[in-house]
Amino acid sequence: MKLSKKSDYALRAMIYLSMNYQKGAVQIKEISAKERIPQKFLENILLTLRKVGILNSKMGLKGGYALARSPDLITLGDVIRALDGTIAPVDCVSQMSYRKCSEEITCAIRGVMLDVRNAVTEVLDAMTFADMCKRTKELIENSALTYSI
Amino acid sequence: MKLSKKSDYALRAMIYLSMNYQKGAVQIKEISAKERIPQKFLENILLTLRKVGILNSKMGLKGGYALARSPDLITLGDVIRALDGTIAPVDCVSQMSYRKCSEEITCAIRGVMLDVRNAVTEVLDAMTFADMCKRTKELIENSALTYSI
DNA sequence: ACAAACTCTATCGTACTACTAGACATTTAC
DNA sequence: GTAAATGTCTAGTAGTACGATAGAGTTTGT
Numbered sequence: 519m520k521l522s523k524k525s526d527y528a529l530r531a532m533i534y535l536s537m538n539y540q541k542g543a544v545q546i547k548e549i550s551a552k553e554r555i556p557q558k559f560l561e562n563i564l565l566t567l568r569k570v571g572i573l574n575s576k577m578g579l580k581g582g583y584a585l586a587r588s589p590d591l592i593t594l595g596d597v598i599r600a601l602d603g604t605i606a607p608v609d610c611v612s613q614m615s616y617r618k619c620s621e622e623i624t625c626a627i628r629g630v631m632l633d634v635r636n637a638v639t640e641v642l643d644a645m646t647f648a649d650m651c652k653r654t655k656e657l658i659e660n661s662a663l664t665y666s667i
Numbered sequence: 668m669k670l671s672k673k674s675d676y677a678l679r680a681m682i683y684l685s686m687n688y689q690k691g692a693v694q695i696k697e698i699s700a701k702e703r704i705p706q707k708f709l710e711n712i713l714l715t716l717r718k719v720g721i722l723n724s725k726m727g728l729k730g731g732y733a734l735a736r737s738p739d740l741i742t743l744g745d746v747i748r749a750l751d752g753t754i755a756p757v758d759c760v761s762q763m764s765y766r767k768c769s770e771e772i773t774c775a776i777r778g779v780m781l782d783v784r785n786a787v788t789e790v791l792d793a794m795t796f797a798d799m800c801k802r803t804k805e806l807i808e809n810s811a812l813t814y815s816i
Numbered sequence: 817a818c819a820a821a822c823t824c825t826a827t828c829g830t831a832c833t834a835c836t837a838g839a840c841a842t843t844t845a846c
Numbered sequence: 847g848t849a850a851a852t853g854t855c856t857a858g859t860a861g862t863a864c865g866a867t868a869g870a871g872t873t874t875g876t
Contacts, residue, residue, distance in 0.1 A: 519668055519787065521756040521780065523834060529776050543853070552734075557791060559835050565854070578843020579851045592777060598668075607670040624800040627678050630794055637786035640668065645779055647748065653775040672865060694821070707867050727874025730821045736846070 519545060525601045532597055535573070536589040536647040537615045543575075543582030563601065567614050570600045590648035595639055605642065606635040668756065669754055674747045676704045677712050681746055682803060685738040685796040692724075692731030703794070713748065719749045739797035754791065755784040 521660050538544050546564060547580045550557040574586045585592065586587045597613060598605060606612035608631045679702045687693050695713060699706040700813045713732050723735045734741065747754060748763055755761035755782045 519751065519756055520669070521668070526757070526776070533775065535714045543852095547852085556835060558837080561853080562835090562855095568853095570785050575853060576843085577841070577853045580841080580844060581852045583853085602668065605668050607668060608675065626682065626799050626806060627675070629802060630790065630799075634787055637790050638783055641779065641782045641786050650775050650779075653778060657775060671863095692821095696821085708865065710822080711824095711866090718823095724822060725874085726872070728820045729875065730873080732822090751831045778857060 519607065521598070523601050524559075524563060525598045527560060528567065528597050528601050529557065529594060529650075531560060531564065531594070532567075532572075532576055532585075532647055533650050535583060535585050536592075536651050537654065539585055539589055543580070543584050545582040549583075561638070567597065567600055568594075572596060572600060585647075588648070589651060590646045592646075592647050593643050595642035595644045599643060607631050608651070670747070671751050673708075673712060674750045675747050676702070676709060677690060677716065678799075679704065680709060680713065681716070681734075681741070682794055682799050684732060684734050684801050685741075686803065687756075688734055688738055692729070692733050695729040698732075716746065716749055719745075721745060721749060734796075737797070738800060739795045741796050742792050743794045743796075743799070744788050744791035747791060754788055756780050 531549050534549050534553055535544060546561055547563075549555065550560050564573060564575075568575050568586075571586055572592060573583050575581065575583050584647060595605065604612045604614040606614070608628070610625070610628050612633075612635070626652070680698050683698050683702055684693060695706060695710055698704065698713075699709050705732040713722060715723070717724050717732070717735075720735055721741060722732050723809045724730065724732050744754065755763070757777070757779075759774070759777050761784070
């Protein structure tokens with residue numbers, strides 16, 4: 519039931535990009551330094567997010583990454599699914615990678631896991647990066663610390 | 668976000684033991700055969716559940732395992748925590764294995780993951796093995812198949 | 817005594833996770 | 847048009863966790 523480091527980093531990077539949404543392309547190096555994420559690892563993550571259409575990139579000098587759409591149109595669920603593949607606790611209740619389990623008809627566990635998946639996705643698919651920005655800003659104000667996720 | 672095979676097997680074994688609650692000790696061999704769980708693997712699982720007080724065991728001839736208390740007093744959460752150690756998606760929101768994350772004060776991700784953990788535990792801690800028995804029996808009646816999870 | 821059961825420790829192979837290396841392609845600035 | 851700064855891509859690697867197994871020990875009923 520654990521969030522992978524990959525998804526964790528992805529969420530942090532996405533929040534960073536959301537906080538800088540109007541500033542145009544942001545370089546990997548900057549995100550990597552500010553969020554303390556291994557740069558090469560982050561490259562792969564951002565590349566994945568670009569391939570699924572969550573990010574846009576610009577190559578060459580002055581290049582970088584930016585959100586492909588407004589932060590209020592991207593949810594945490596979108597990002598986690600892109601990286602971890604699925605959110606469901608067992609494949610037989612997964613939308614992403616559904617696989618019939620052998621005794622589906624009489625499997626009471628399936629029913630509960632369906633409830634779990636729905637509970638989780640309700641949280642993650644309702645939470646946008648616009649929300650995350652708002653929360654982050656509130657946290658900064660309340661703690662009076664400089665911004666560093 | 669995946670339920671481990673270990674927990675999956677544990678849940679199946681626990682349902683089996685719950686369905687046979689009044690029959691006294693049930694042998695590993697029987698559970699292993701009926702639920703198609705590798706016997707040696709199941710041994711470890713049941714041993715763990717005994718150590719945390721969910722199961723009682725009886726050694727020697729005519730020995731076996733039985734629930735340590737009534738099925739309506741054991742939840743799925745109890746079992747999953749015993750085996751997977753924690754339910755929380757990140758350690759900084761875990762009751763079981765809490766670890767402060769470096770930027771706790773300004774970490775908006777933490778807030779969401781707390782919501783996720785609460786959503787999951789609400790489902791798993793509310794669901795008892797008495798409920799699971801009821802559900803299983805309903806599923807059997809509706810499908811008119813012999814009982815095999 | 818002996819067989820049938822649980823107990824315990826150790827191990828093993830595989831897959832996955834977290835991360836790194838390095839060559840390549842593209843763009844801007846001069 | 848060349849150099850420098852960026853993203854792109856394909857491999858790879860070390861460590862760890864997961865799923866499963868082995869085997870020797872302990873307890874109990876008959």
